[in-house]
Amino acid sequence: MYAEYYIFVVNIRTMPESEETKFCLSCQKSLNGRIDKKFCDDYCRSNYNNKTKKVLPPKVKEINLILRKNRDLLKTLADKSGGKATVSLHVLAEQGFNFEFFTHQYITKTENKYNFCYEYGYLKLHDKVIVVHSDK
Numbered sequence: 001m002y003a004e005y006y007i008f009v010v011n012i013r014t015m016p017e018s019e020e021t022k023f024c025l026s027c028q029k030s031l032n033g034r035i036d037k038k039f040c041d042d043y044c045r046s047n048y049n050n051k052t053k054k055v056l057p058p059k060v061k062e063i064n065l066i067l068r069k070n071r072d073l074l075k076t077l078a079d080k081s082g083g084k085a086t087v088s089l090h091v092l093a094e095q096g097f098n099f100e101f102f103t104h105q106y107i108t109k110t111e112n113k114y115n116f117c118y119e120y121g122y123l124k125l126h127d128k129v130i131v132v133h134s135d136k
Contacts, residue, residue: 026051066101067117073097074120078133085131092122092129099124106134 022031026044031037039045056064073095077085093099102115114121116134123130 063101066098067103070097070101071117071120074117074122074131075133077131078120081131083133087129087131089124089127089129 022037023029024031024040024044025038026048027040029040031040039048073092074097077087077092099115102117104116106114106116106121108114112123114123114132116122119134121132121134123132
């Protein structure tokens with residue numbers, strides 16, 4: 001009885017003979033098996049997903065690189081000082097920090113604007129910058 005039930009379930013989930021043949025999205029081999037199958041194996045699935053993730057416009061790649069560099073500089077400063085640091089604007093700029101790029105802003109009740117590069121933020125005060133780390 002169990003074997004009959006199993007055969008019935010497998011037959012429901014496989015492609016009918018009359019339906020058009022589907023092909024693997026990665027290697028274009030014909031697919032056998034489940035009706036919703038898109039890839040012939042894990043290698044093809046992984047290969048396809050890796051290729052589609054790499055397709056980004058050059059401008060997006062450039063901006064992501066700047067944001068990551070900004071974040072890394074803020075992280076280094078925050079980690080050295082236990083989560084909060086004060087540093088000169090010029091020193092940060094000399095290290096390659098780009099003040100025009102950040103992911104979001106946080107405005108305090110006292111109207112201070114913290115610019116964030118992901119979870120690391122900074123507050124500009126005249127010629128100094130206060131670097132902070134946010135756990136949020």
